[in-house]
Amino acid sequence: MSEDRPTDNAAVPETGDDSATPSAAAVPETAETAKPAGRGRLTTLLIIAVVLFGLDLLTKCLAVAFIDPGESVPIVGDFARFTLVRNPGAAFSMATGMTWLLTLIAAAVVIGVIRIGRTLRSLWWAIGLGMVLGGALGNLVDRLFRYPGPLQGHVVDFVAVGWWPVFNVADSAIVCGAILLVALTVFGFEPDGTRSGRKHTEETA
Numbered sequence: 001m002s003e004d005r006p007t008d009n010a011a012v013p014e015t016g017d018d019s020a021t022p023s024a025a026a027v028p029e030t031a032e033t034a035k036p037a038g039r040g041r042l043t044t045l046l047i048i049a050v051v052l053f054g055l056d057l058l059t060k061c062l063a064v065a066f067i068d069p070g071e072s073v074p075i076v077g078d079f080a081r082f083t084l085v086r087n088p089g090a091a092f093s094m095a096t097g098m099t100w101l102l103t104l105i106a107a108a109v110v111i112g113v114i115r116i117g118r119t120l121r122s123l124w125w126a127i128g129l130g131m132v133l134g135g136a137l138g139n140l141v142d143r144l145f146r147y148p149g150p151l152q153g154h155v156v157d158f159v160a161v162g163w164w165p166v167f168n169v170a171d172s173a174i175v176c177g178a179i180l181l182v183a184l185t186v187f188g189f190e191p192d193g194t195r196s197g198r199k200h201t202e203e204t205a
Contacts, residue, residue, distance in 0.1 A: 041120035045113075045130040052134025056169040057141065063158035072160075085166045086147075086154035099143065100151045106140040109133075121193035124184055131177025138170030 063084055067073060073082040088099045113133040120126050139155050146153035157166040188196040 041123065041126040042117040044123065045117040045120065045126040045133065048127060048130030049134035049137060052131060052169065052173045053137045053141075056134070056138030056173070059169050060138075060142070060156040060158070063156060067158060080159075080161045082158050083160050083166060085157040087157045087166070088152075088154045099153075103140065103143040103151045103153075106136045106143065109136045110140060116191065120191050122184075122189060122191050124180065124189060125191045128177045128180035128184065131173045131180070135170040135173030135175075135177065138168070138173070 063082065067082055067084040069084050069086075071083065075081050089102070110133060113129050113136070117126065117129055117133075120129070142155040143153040144150050146156070148154070155168065155170075157168045157171070159168060160166045190196055
């Protein structure tokens with residue numbers, strides 16, 4: 001006699017559906033997945049800041065080495081020229097009697113920009129903040145290490161254009177970076193990479 005034995009290939013109901021398995025694309029973005037982009041923007045910010053800081057330091061050293069105080073070196077006639085000035089004030093010779101306060105403000109700007117940079121996801125915000133950071137570092141080093149001493153150091157300015165006060169690379173970086181940040185704010189570009197108008201439209205849709 002032979003017994004009917006169930007085979008291993010007996011129909012086994014299949015459970016699960018491939019379509020029910022959540023794919024990687026369906027996983028919502030979390031703080032952990034957002035970190036790489038934030039780090040990338042911080043890296044961009046720091047690279048721009050370091051390049052501008054290095055350029056500012058190099059040009060100041062060349063100005064001190066090759067331009068005598070009070071000397072004027074024409075670049076484009078009398079309109080643009082090199083002239084060495086020791087500036088105790090802020091950018092473009094403002095607030096000349098508040099050197100120590102300007103030093104503390106510059107230090108606070110450096111710390112604040114780095115803290116904000118850790119959460120950035122916008123490339124343009126990273127560029128603007130990188131310019132501000134590089135300029136702030138350039139002038140801060142002057143205030144800490146140049147004559148007459150820490151917190152009182154005079155910033156080296158050497159570029160004169162028309163009627164504009166004498167300035168340096170750091171001053172230009174700060175002003176251009178600030179203008180870019182203001183423009184981004186006015187047109188609704190947020191540091192997190194979104195646009196305020198578009199975000200409002202999506203929320204009300």
